[in-house]
Amino acid sequence: MIDNTIVISTPPHVKxxxxxxxxxxxxxxxxxxxxxxxxVFFGYMAFVLELVAVASCVATEFCYYFIANGxxxxxxxxxxxxxxxxxxxxxxxxxxxxxxxxxxxxxTVNWYEVIIGGIFAIAIVKMFFGGTGKxxxxxxxxxxxxxxxxxxxxxxxKVIFGPLLDPASEGAILSDATNxxxxxxxxxxxxxxxxxxxxxxxxxxxxxxxxxxxxxxxxVYLCIRKVIKWWQPLMFIAVFxxxxxxxxxxSYDTYKFDISLFLPSILSGGVLFAAVFMxxxxxxxxxxxxxxxxxxxxxxxxLALLRYLTKIEVASFVILIMNILVPLMDKYLIxxxxxxxxxxxxxxxx
Amino acid sequence: xxxxxxxxxxxxxxPHGRKELSQAAALETMPAPGxxxxxxxxxxxxxAQPVVEVGQEVKMGxxxxxxxxxxxxxVFSSVSGRVEAVFDGTGANGGREKFIVIKNNGLDxxxxxxxxxxxSAEEIKTRIKEAGIVGLGGAGxxxxxxxxxxxxxxxxxxxxxxxxxxxxxxxxxxxxxxEEIARGARYIAKALGVTNIIIGIEANKPDCIxxxxxxxxxxVVILRKQYPMGxxxxxxxxxxxxxxxxxxxxxxxxxxxxxxxxxxxxxxxAVELGKPLLERVVTVSGQAVKNPKNMWVRLxxxxxxxxxxxGAEDEKPKxxxxxxxxxxxxxxxxxxxxxxxxxxxxxMNEKEAAAYEPTPCVNCGKCADVCPMHLMPMNTAFYxxxxxxxxxxxxxxxxxxxxxxxxxxxxxxKRPLIQAIRQTKAExxxxxxxx
Numbered sequence: 001m002i003d004n005t006i007v008i009s010t011p012p013h014v015k016x017x018x019x020x021x022x023x024x025x026x027x028x029x030x031x032x033x034x035x036x037x038x039x040v041f042f043g044y045m046a047f048v049l050e051l052v053a054v055a056s057c058v059a060t061e062f063c064y065y066f067i068a069n070g071x072x073x074x075x076x077x078x079x080x081x082x083x084x085x086x087x088x089x090x091x092x093x094x095x096x097x098x099x100x101x102x103x104x105x106x107x108t109v110n111w112y113e114v115i116i117g118g119i120f121a122i123a124i125v126k127m128f129f130g131g132t133g134k135x136x137x138x139x140x141x142x143x144x145x146x147x148x149x150x151x152x153x154x155x156x157x158k159v160i161f162g163p164l165l166d167p168a169s170e171g172a173i174l175s176d177a178t179n180x181x182x183x184x185x186x187x188x189x190x191x192x193x194x195x196x197x198x199x200x201x202x203x204x205x206x207x208x209x210x211x212x213x214x215x216x217x218x219x220v221y222l223c224i225r226k227v228i229k230w231w232q233p234l235m236f237i238a239v240f241x242x243x244x245x246x247x248x249x250x251s252y253d254t255y256k257f258d259i260s261l262f263l264p265s266i267l268s269g270g271v272l273f274a275a276v277f278m279x280x281x282x283x284x285x286x287x288x289x290x291x292x293x294x295x296x297x298x299x300x301x302x303l304a305l306l307r308y309l310t311k312i313e314v315a316s317f318v319i320l321i322m323n324i325l326v327p328l329m330d331k332y333l334i335x336x337x338x339x340x341x342x343x344x345x346x347x348x349x350x
Numbered sequence: 351x352x353x354x355x356x357x358x359x360x361x362x363x364x365p366h367g368r369k370e371l372s373q374a375a376a377l378e379t380m381p382a383p384g385x386x387x388x389x390x391x392x393x394x395x396x397x398a399q400p401v402v403e404v405g406q407e408v409k410m411g412x413x414x415x416x417x418x419x420x421x422x423x424x425v426f427s428s429v430s431g432r433v434e435a436v437f438d439g440t441g442a443n444g445g446r447e448k449f450i451v452i453k454n455n456g457l458d459x460x461x462x463x464x465x466x467x468x469x470s471a472e473e474i475k476t477r478i479k480e481a482g483i484v485g486l487g488g489a490g491x492x493x494x495x496x497x498x499x500x501x502x503x504x505x506x507x508x509x510x511x512x513x514x515x516x517x518x519x520x521x522x523x524x525x526x527x528x529e530e531i532a533r534g535a536r537y538i539a540k541a542l543g544v545t546n547i548i549i550g551i552e553a554n555k556p557d558c559i560x561x562x563x564x565x566x567x568x569x570v571v572i573l574r575k576q577y578p579m580g581x582x583x584x585x586x587x588x589x590x591x592x593x594x595x596x597x598x599x600x601x602x603x604x605x606x607x608x609x610x611x612x613x614x615x616x617x618x619x620a621v622e623l624g625k626p627l628l629e630r631v632v633t634v635s636g637q638a639v640k641n642p643k644n645m646w647v648r649l650x651x652x653x654x655x656x657x658x659x660x661g662a663e664d665e666k667p668k669x670x671x672x673x674x675x676x677x678x679x680x681x682x683x684x685x686x687x688x689x690x691x692x693x694x695x696x697x698m699n700e701k702e703a704a705a706y707e708p709t710p711c712v713n714c715g716k717c718a719d720v721c722p723m724h725l726m727p728m729n730t731a732f733y734x735x736x737x738x739x740x741x742x743x744x745x746x747x748x749x750x751x752x753x754x755x756x757x758x759x760x761x762x763x764k765r766p767l768i769q770a771i772r773q774t775k776a777e778x779x780x781x782x783x784x785x
Contacts, residue, residue, distance in 0.1 A: 007668055007705045008682050010769045012755035013675040013698065014365055014515060018762045020709050091709060133710040133763075229719075287715040287728055335724045337750035338361075339583055339593040 020132070023282075024092035026225045030218035031099050031277065037211035041200055042107035046207045050102040052111045056118030057098030062086060064127040093132050097121055100140040100277055103208025104270060104316070105147065113151055117143040137323040138284045141316040148316070197267040209270040219276045229292075233275040236296040240275075241266045243304030271303065274315040284323040291329035295322060353559050353570040356550065356588035361722040362576040363756045365515045365676070367554065368702075372518045372635040372642035377526055379646040380659055382429050382454055386650030387687045388414065389441060390448045393484040394491050395421030400450055406433045409461035411626050414450055417482075423492045423690075424482035427452055428628040428648035430459040442672055442679055442686045449687070452650070463624035474541040474621060481620035482627050482690075487580070487610035488673060490691040493617065496609065497541045499602035506539045507589055508549040510558060510611045511573050511580030514674030517694045519631040520611050521555055522644040528561040531611050532568060534618030538609055549611070550589045552579055577676060578754040582608050584722050596750045627690055634660045638667040638697035647688050654684035656695055669703035671696040676755040706764035717757035717767060723750050727757040727767045734770040739777035748774045 038046040066072075071082040098118055105114065121143035126135040200211035208215075223230040244265035249258035266272065279285065279299060286295050303318040391397040398415035402408060408427045415425040434451040441447035463480060466473055479494035487509060508531070512520040524531060535547050548569045551559050562570045571589045573579045582601055583594045585608060592604045601608050612631065619625045628649050635642040640661030647656060653672070657663065671678040672686065673693055717727040730746030733739070743749055751771050758767045 005666070005668070006670065006682065007703060008680040009669075009705070010766065010772065011675070011677050011679070011753075012759045012768070013669055013671050013678065013680060013696075013703055014759065015704060015706060015764060016363070016365070016760050016762075017704075018760070019706070019764070020712055020762050023712075023714070023762050089709065093712075131710060133712045282712045282714040285713075285715075287713055288718050288726055292715070330729075331745065334726060334729075334745065334747070335718070337596055337725055337747045338587075338723045339595050339599075340750075341595055 019091075020093075021091045023227055024096050026222065026227050027096050027277070028092060028099065030221045030225075030227070031096070031103065031208070033214035033217040034103055034208035034211065034273070035099060037200060037214035038103060038107070038207035041210055042207055046102075046107045048111060049105070049107065049109065049114050049207065050099065053102035053114045053118050054095055054098035056115045057094040057101070057122050060119045060122040061094040061127065064123055068127075091132060094122055094126075097126070097139045100208075101143050104140065104144050104206050104273065104278075106205070107207050109147070109151075113147060116150075117147045120146050133283055135283055137320050138278055138281050141278055141319040141323075144316045145320060194263045194267060197264065206270060206273075209273045212267055212272050215272050215276055222276070222280075228276075228280040232280055232292065232296055233272075235293070236275040236279060236300045237266050237272065239297050239300035240271060240304050243301050244307070247304055247308040265304075269307075269313040270315045274303075274319060278315075278319050279322070284319075284326060286326050286329045286333070288330065288333060288335055290333040290335060291326070294329055294333055295326065298322065298325070351563065351566060351569050353551075353563055353572050356571045356573045357591055359574070359576070359579075359584060359588050359722075361720055361724065361756070362578060362584075363720045363759050364575070365577055365759060367515050367575075368635070369516065369518050369521070369554070371516065371637070372633050372644055373521065375518075375522070375641075375643050377522050377631060377644050377646065380648070380651070380656065382456070382458070382648050383651050383655045385431075385434065385451060385453045386428050386648055387652065388425060388428065388450050388452065388650035389687060389689060390415040390425055390450065391441065391445075392425050392482070392490065392649075392690045393421070393423040394489065395419055395423075397448060398422055398425045400436050400448065402433050402436075402450065404433055404436060407431070408433060408452060409459045411463075411628060412461045413626075414452075415448075417492075421492055421495060423484050423490075423494075424480070424626070425450075426482055426626040426628045426649075428650055429454040430457050431455040442681060442689075463620070463626065465624045466621050469537070469540075469621060471541045471543060474537050474617075477620050478538075478541070478617055481616070481625070483613060483616050483620060484627070484690050485610055486612035486616060486630060486691065486693070488677065488691055488693060490689070493538075493609065493613055496602075496607055497538060499542070499600070499607060501602050501605070503542055503602050503605050503607050504544055505546045505548060505590060505606045506535060506542060506544050507585060507606055507608045508535055508547065508568075508611050508614055509580055509582075509585055509608055510549050510551040510555075510562075511585060512555075513552060513573075513575075513577045513580040514676055514693075515577070516635045516696055517633045517674050518635070519633040519644050519693055521558060523615060523631055524551070524555070524558040524611055525561060527615055528558075528564075530618045531614045532562070532565050533622070534614035534616070535568065535609070537617050537621050538607075538614060542607055544607075548589050550579075550585050577756060577759075578722055578752070581722060581752055581754055583752065630688075630690065630692070632656065632688060632692055633694040634696075635694060636667070636671075636697040636699070637702055638663055638665050638699040640664045647692075649690065650687045652684065653681065653686045653688070653695055656688070657684065657697065663697060665699055667697040667703075668700045668705070669696075669698040671698065676759065677753065708765050709763045711763050711765055714762060716760045716762065720756045720760045722754060722756060723747075723752055725751055727751075727771065728765075730774055731765055731767050731770040734774050739774050739781070742770070742774045743778050746771075746774070749778060751775070 069082045071079045121139035125139040125142045129135045198212045222228045241262045249261040299322045306314045396418045400415045402414045410430045431454045483493040485491045550571045552573045554575045632647045670681040725747045730742045730748045733742035
């Protein structure tokens with residue numbers, strides 16, 4: 001019998017089982033190898049930071065939601081209702097943000113700084129702009145830049161973040177970005193082989209960015225689950241590597257490009273992590289095909305160029321710059337509909 | 351002819367077919383109901399005008415409503431008996447329609463048109479118009495109009511894709527009536543003056559492909575299993591490599607005419623038996639119905655009688671859909687009557703008709719990736735939600751949308767995209783059709 005329980009809606013009446021929460025869960029799973037590798041290389045401190053970052057992000061999101069939805073109204077029952085509502089709409093985006101934030105900072109960062117970074121990422125970058133799907137820039141990248149600028153000015157911060165700012169004067173062992181600086185400045189690397197860079201053994205760097213093998217594992221998982229398109233990170237890495245060779249590998253003596261720089265440049269620093277997990281962030285990357293192609297190519301060239309000019313790891317900054325350009329790409333790089341033919345007026349350029 | 355593979359095509363989704371529910375059920379004829387309620391709005395364009403009076407005796411196949419205008423079609427009585435009432439009622443889609451109720455006397459007195467033997471092109475065209483044949487794929491565009499294209503054509507494409515999940519009516523028809531469909535296609539080809547006949551069949555129907563490979567004058571193209579492969583523009587591109595321009599361009603402008611296989615069958619019956627369009631194959635499926643079936647149903651049979659004939663409900667349905675699940679209409683009651691275009695009645699249970707709450711758009715771009723028309727549905731939804739329909743149409747290219755539903759199917763945030771697209775289209779029409 002048809003009665004009031006029947007549902008009436010516009011078609012389609014069947015929908016895919018994929019939900020935002022499911023996709024974010026997949027991203028969490030894809031991040032797990034990098035997170036575990038970080039714990040293996042950097043000890044319990046990495047685990048503490050990952051935990052603190054995720055907790056801080058989720059707690060911030062909850063508090064914001066609680067206040068914004070009137071959780072502090074007089075009645076107690078209201079608060080419970082708001083909590084239930086929050087649980088229902090909780091889509092794991094803040095967990096992903098927290099995890100990424102923890103993986104792109106060094107293990108020597110103090111735990112309370114991570115809390116401040118998490119609050120900044122969720123409250124200011126995400127919720128102030130309207131919550132999930134509305135943020136203009138990648139929350140994790142913005143929080144990293146915020147922490148970098150805020151805390152590297154203190155004395156101890158210099159030890160942690162310092163080499164990034166001034167690679168020549170500080171010791172060349174603190175960050176794997178320094179290994180990169182060796183290439184950038186002197187055209188020769190440290191003792192680390194490509195295999196070491198790939199596996200992350202003996203590399204000092206950020207928690208999740210050192211072990212490239214773990215990141216590749218996550219990439220493969222994301223591709224199999226069709227969360228990201230397989231060609232996006234590949235295109236980014238390829239263009240970036242070629243540009244790095246072009247900018248740094250040119251020798252004026254022999255007029256030749258040093259191709260051997262290709263692998264070290266893509267394997268050092270946070271390029272691989274950024275390409276797989278941060279540039280591909282849904283919210284802050286273009287929607288259409290042409291926009292996406294443009295986004296990855298311009299981003300890769302910009303990253304290679306800025307790395308060459310500044311001699312520091314600038315992946316987070318480039319992500320922020322590209323994020324801000326995304327609305328423009330969305331507006332002007334639109335695919336023409338199937339079967340579109342130019343009208344006469346358009347052909348004449350009117 | 352030996353089957354060939356179709357061209358590759360970007361876009362589309364792969365919904366769970368669930369065709370196994372009704373695929374094995376051979377065609378059967380549902381007994382004529384005690385009374386039929388036939389709507390006069392059976393095709394695109396204006397509704398037909400009733401030409402019978404209350405109390406009049408009519409025969410099976412007698413004209414009861416005459417076409418009004420060029421894109422309208424004649425309506426015929428599907429039973430013999432007495433006209434009980436002519437009334438204004440609410441149609442399945444909520445619009446006002448005129449209905450003619452005919453009480454069945456059970457005699458099936460036939461008043462068919464005279465059969466034609468070796469007809470000329472003109473005779474076939476007239477017969478298609480006289481028999482009230484419309485496109486049986488779903489849109490209901492009068493076949494007579496398609497048979498007289500405004501530009502010369504060189505190819506007739508038969509649409510046997512049936513890419514909609516659940517539906518198996520075309521599958522069974524192709525399997526059991528392949529001879530008739532081929533003959534019908536030849537009649538249409540003759541009316542159009544073309545010799546090149548192509549049939550596109552999805553790869554999940556190998557038995558049908560085998561059947562049609564037997565005919566020497568019909569080229570079989572195997573389509574990838576993908577929704578919406580049976581969309582007119584997609585089918586034409588995959589089978590011939592031609593692109594159809596944006597509306598108001600028609601397939602005929604690219605030199606092709608597309609007809610559903612069920613239409614070809616109806617043309618064959620109209621020419622050889624003189625039978626007007628008064629019954630069609632309906633798939634009754636879904637997990638909430640006891641015996642899924644493919645059966646011949648008279649025009650104007652109520653959905654309640656169809657469901658009862660199929661063993662009633664197995665469990666309580668969550669959604670009742672007329673047509674396919676991707677483009678069909680959700681029904682609010684069983685007091686809805688079959689049309690010429692009703693291809694299926696689906697009773698979906700709680701699990702199938704998962705009614706999700708929409709969550710915020712995360713900008714993933716999956717809707718644009720799967721759009722067979724290469725549009726940007728998320729832009730339409732975004733601007734339409736802000737009430738800026740001009741921008742919605744511009745940045746989403748909404749006016750080219752074929753409303754296949756692939757975008758909303760894939761959306762992980764379960765956004766109501768089709769609703770936004772329809773609203774935008776309606777607003778743009780209101781604004782004077784300006785682009």
